[in-house]
Amino acid sequence: MANVVIDIAAEFTGNKAFKNAQKSTSGLEKSVKKLGKQLLAVYSTQKLISFAKESAKAFAADQKSVNALNVALANTGNAFRSAEVKSFIADLEKTYGVIDDNLRPAFQTLVTATGDVTKSEKALNLALDIAAGTGRDLQSVSIALAKGYSGQTTALGRLGAGLSKATLKSGDMDKITAELTSKFKGQALSAAQGYAGQMDKLAVASENAKEIIGKDLLDTFSKIAGKDGIGGATTAMEALATQIGNVIVGIGVLASKLKSIPGFSAFITGLKTSMEYSPIGLLSKLGAKSKAGTPGLVPMQSPAQRAQAVKEARLLKEKNSLTAIDNANTTRKLTLTGDQLALEELKKKFDLTRIELNAALNNAVDRETQLRLLSLLAIHDNDAALAGKIKAEMDAAEAAKKLTAAMDASLAAWGAWQTMIGNSMAAAALSASQSAAASTITSPSYTPKPYAPGDIPGLSGTRGFSMASATSPTVVVNVSGSVTTERDLVSAITQGLYNNQASGIPVSYSTSYV
Amino acid sequence: MPVALKGVVDLRKALKGYSPDLAKALPKEIGSFLKPVVRAAKGYVPFESPLSGWTNTNSKFPAFDSKPIIAGIGYKTTPSKPNSRGFRSLAQIRNRSAAGAIYETAGRKNPGGSSRSKSRNPNAGRQFIEALEPLEGTGKERGRLIYKAYDNDRGAAQDGVIKAILKADKLFKARMADF
Secondary structure, eight states: OOOEEEEEEEEEOOHHHHHHHHHHHHHHHHHHHHHHHHHHHHHHHHHHHHHHHHHHHHHHHHHHHHHHHHHHHHHTTOGGGHHHHHHHHHHHHHHHOOOHHHHHHHHHHHHHHHOOHHHHHHHHHHHHHHHHHHOOOHHHHHHHHHHHHTTOOHHHHTTTSOOOHHHHHHTOHHHHHHHHHHHHTTHHHHHHHSHHHHHHHHHHHHHHHHHHHHHHHHHHHHHHHGGGHHHHHHHHHHHHHHHHHHHHHHHHHHHHHHTTSTTHHHHHHHHHHHHHTSHHHHHHHHHHHHHHTSOOOOOOOOHHHHHHHHHHHHHHHHHHHHHHHHHHHHHHHHHHHHHHHHHHHHHHHTOHHHHHHHHHHHHOOSHHHHHHHHHHHHHHHTOHHHHHHHHHHHHHHHHHHHHHHHHHHHHHHHHHHHHHHHHHHHHHHHHHHHTOOSOEEEEOOOOOOOOOTTOOTTSOSSSSOOTTTOOSSOEEEEOSSOOOSHHHHHHHHHHHHHHHHHTTOOOOTTTOOO | OOEEESSHHHHHHHHHHHOHHHHHHHHHHHHHHHHHHHHHHHHTSOSSOSSGGGGOTTSSSOOOOHHHHHHHEEEEOSOOOOOTTSEEEEEEEEEOSHHHHHHHHTTSSOTTOOTTOOOSSTTHHHHHHHHSOOOEEETTEEESSHHHHHHHHTTHHHHHHHHHHHHHHHHHHHHHHHO
């Protein structure tokens, strides 16, 4: 379709550029793949060198742990059992798929704590079970067990193994290990039989292979290096590994070509047989024989060192047995204390005096009686704490009583004062009525009455004093002079009060006059 | 020549996502600047065929008919696909009919007719071109309908489109700042 277009505005999004870039990248990728193939041979050699180094390192680490364990065995007087320990650790490694580099430090920790190889072997088995059951690492479990053998059971409690406090407090390792065994027996074996366990076993095999190769490499290069030792052999090793790598790559290339030839497998089988009797095969056999003859790496001890080690081991054993006795005594003491407390409780239940006092306490209504009865109970039980508490409560009650009495007295005084005021006013009114000469007016009579506490004179109320609200009885007030109305009387009294005030006479009901 | 802008496609996407009213308003505003050009271009379409023989519908050559030519002239405001050089058109004025395209561009490349003409009349091309209105505009941007209208507009449509886009961008940014 014909389409004539005027673009007003446009934006560059680089579609073509992207395509070009993509094309270039894919081209580069192809080139890299090609280069990768070319580099493979070189890389294989590098990997071989790296593997050789790793193997040597693995062997060195393994050797270090072996030496440390041997020293620990020697120090505890068990050097003569190093072969047995070696075999035990190798068996454990195969059975549970735990690398010997982990087993040896654990065993070392245990043997240092117990001083006994048999006990340490049992403990290591238990540690493996606990580690598999709780998911903790073997070393931390071994340390906890070792601490337990030294009398510190806190770490064992923190393992999350569900040990009872009583068992831990007792510090009895026989009891503790029995409980742990019952809880974790078979965990390590079960874990080793799973997929993870199988993988671990493979890893162990791989590590062992590394160690074996590393050992042979180091031995060989020690021989090659001569007086320069291993340090001087490193360069030689790398050079040799490069050569070996090249040979391996060459063999790989050759094998890939040979595979295509019919009947090549039969040829290989024949070659294996002939290799056994070839110079290389014989050399391999010689190497194997030489390795078999290599003496074990058990450290040598002088008779004095051995005697010292045996002595120290004996001392450690004695110390451990003393700790065990001490722990047992503590347990017994705790048990006795518990029994005594139980007896006391039972005794209290059948104490007649207590029963009577408790019955009275239950029937007592007021707090004072209750406190008295509680005091008697405290005295009976020799319970100082309860006695103190009751005494404090009784003192508080006494103080409250005194306060109430004081308040009553104060209110009575207040009532008396009010009565006095009322009486005075009534007397004043009466006096005024008696002195009246001429006119007589009729006023509401008033009979003074006693005031109760809280009554306020002058305020209207049922009991308060109030002239206005007083309607009966009638009070007759006689006033000298001309008083015609009640208003005149009030104004006369008021005026009289003002006069008194003006002349400085204190105004009171007893002194006021009109 | 189109003006090359940057980020307008993303702006349109953002407007659609976060400011739909602006997304709707922008094409309308762009259209308001392009409509006069389109209207003028439509006005340049002759009512009758410039050549009497061009109305033959039985020929393979597209027949001239003013109605589809006028209908084919319009504008587009949505971004196009990228062209071979990686550019996406943001606003276009289009002449989409075949006859309209011929009328628009005839004689732009070969003013005296193509040498590859198979007509028995060696002057057929030149005569055809001469029968049409003269081309207007400059360089490759010469034509008789949309190019003529665009040339006569003197860049007002282009300025308007750019202003509309910049305005939308400004408004959107202001809204985002408030948000």
